[in-house]
Amino acid sequence: MARVRVLGSGREVGRAAILVEGSGGSLLMDYGVNFDERDNPIFPEYVRPRDLSGVVLTHSHLDHVGASPLLYISVKPRLYATPLTLDVTRVLLHDMIKIGGANLPFDEGVVDDMLSSATTIGYNEEVDLGGLRFKLLYSGHIPGSASVLVEVDGRAVLYTSDVNVIETKLMGPAMLDGLSVDLVIVESTYGSTNHPPRQFVEDRFYESLREVVESGGVALVPVFSVSRGQEVLCILAERDPPWQVWVDGMVRDVAEFYLKHSGYIRLYGLLAKAMREYNLVRGWQDRRIAYREPGVIVASSGMLKGGPSLYYLKRIAENPKNAVFLVSFQGRGTPGRQILETGLALAEEIPVRARVEWFDLSSHIDQNGVIRLLKSMKADRVALVHGTPRAQEALAKRIREELGLQVEIPAVGDTIEL
Numbered sequence: 212m213a214r215v216r217v218l219g220s221g222r223e224v225g226r227a228a229i230l231v232e233g234s235g236g237s238l239l240m241d242y243g244v245n246f247d248e249r250d251n252p253i254f255p256e257y258v259r260p261r262d263l264s265g266v267v268l269t270h271s272h273l274d275h276v277g278a279s280p281l282l283y284i285s286v287k288p289r290l291y292a293t294p295l296t297l298d299v300t301r302v303l304l305h306d307m308i309k310i311g312g313a314n315l316p317f318d319e320g321v322v323d324d325m326l327s328s329a330t331t332i333g334y335n336e337e338v339d340l341g342g343l344r345f346k347l348l349y350s351g352h353i354p355g356s357a358s359v360l361v362e363v364d365g366r367a368v369l370y371t372s373d374v375n376v377i378e379t380k381l382m383g384p385a386m387l388d389g390l391s392v393d394l395v396i397v398e399s400t401y402g403s404t405n406h407p408p409r410q411f412v413e414d415r416f417y418e419s420l421r422e423v424v425e426s427g428g429v430a431l432v433p434v435f436s437v438s439r440g441q442e443v444l445c446i447l448a449e450r451d452p453p454w455q456v457w458v459d460g461m462v463r464d465v466a467e468f469y470l471k472h473s474g475y476i477r478l479y480g481l482l483a484k485a486m487r488e489y490n491l492v493r494g495w496q497d498r499r500i501a502y503r504e505p506g507v508i509v510a511s512s513g514m515l516k517g518g519p520s521l522y523y524l525k526r527i528a529e530n531p532k533n534a535v536f537l538v539s540f541q542g543r544g545t546p547g548r549q550i551l552e553t554g555l556a557l558a559e560e561i562p563v564r565a566r567v568e569w570f571d572l573s574s575h576i577d578q579n580g581v582i583r584l585l586k587s588m589k590a591d592r593v594a595l596v597h598g599t600p601r602a603q604e605a606l607a608k609r610i611r612e613e614l615g616l617q618v619e620i621p622a623v624g625d626t627i628e629l
């Protein structure tokens with residue numbers, strides 16, 4: 212009999228870790244990390260690496276890959292991912308160790324060993340691990356990302372992982388329709404809300420940038436280094452602004468990987484153009500001039516927890532001509548959330564006189580999207596993960612009422628028997 216164990220992301224956002232087990236083998240999908248308010252890592256439930264037939268990393272976000280080196284300290288279970296996911300995961304894990312290495316039970320050596328022993332696979336390529344088979348499907352979330360279809364003991368399980376069903380500059384919509392499965396495990400990050408139409412948000416974002424720059428201000432756009440930052444660059448490149456645009460931090464390094472894996476980028480030409488035409492900050496000299504003239508600065512990190520975006524914030528926050536435009540999810544207790552909620556920046560509590568706005572450029576499926584996705588496939592049961600309980604309850608209610616499906620909301624440590 213097959214079963215699914217939720218080792219992480221049960222009734223919480225992040226820390227993804229889903230184990231599918233059967234008599235034919237076991238497959239761990241993701242092994243991510245969350246951080247508490249003091250930046251201590253929170254790992255998923257323990258699993259014995261030697262018991263695993265294989266490990267799949269669905270995409271290169273820390274909440275999906277950040278704990279994976281724990282599995283590679285002694286034994287080395289087989290690891291699978293797309294080539295782009297592996298490349299960006301290496302950058303992310305090295306950066307995580309650089310920032311918080313003292314709190315982590317592994318080092319760069321473990322990461323490099325793990326990644327160099329991995330097998331790269333493409334979408335729809337079937338992998339047979341003996342009695343268990345799986346393949347990656349296009350999930351539309353970020354470049355290189357995948358959903359996973361697993362078959363073991365005559366049961367089929369789809370794990371969407373983070374998924375998106377709308378078109379963005381970097382990605383096309385997920386390709387999961389027509390599937391027939393016993394269980395679909397779907398993310399519910401935005402289970403209780405719907406995003407405004409993307410074109411509307413992009414237009415409003417661009418107009419707001421224009422207002423700031425043309426009145427002589429600097430617009431700081433703090434971005435996640437993986438995907439959101441490159442999406443913002445493409446939105447700009449498509450409209451060809453006549454302003455100075457600076458790009459700073461890991462967002463630049465990841466963009467260079469994206470350019471090497473062109474097949475994963477929907478509007479590759481836009482990203483190539485942005486990287487060709489915009490000013491890439493190469494050091495302190497550039498950084499000191501970037502904020503002195505009107506223009507746009509696209510900089511990591513997205514929640515202003517560190518990186519160059521924090522450096523610029525301190526220098527532009529007090530001038531009302533300037534702006535801070537947030538485009539990513541702002542976690543509880545982060546400086547970004549604090550600015551939105553209180554108008555104050557950082558522990559020193561600098562009053563932010565710059566214009567502050569948040570734009571919904573999410574790469575996660577919303578409530579209407581989940582309903583549409585589930586209608587497009589045949590699934591006997593649904594399990595919601597990667598969401599807050601409030602969002603999950605709202606989504607579960609709608610799925611039950613509109614689709615008549617059995618919906619579960621497993622907690623971390625729960626098992627679903629199939």
Ligand SMILES: [Zn+2]
Binds near residue numbers: 270272275373
């Ligand atoms: Zn993600």
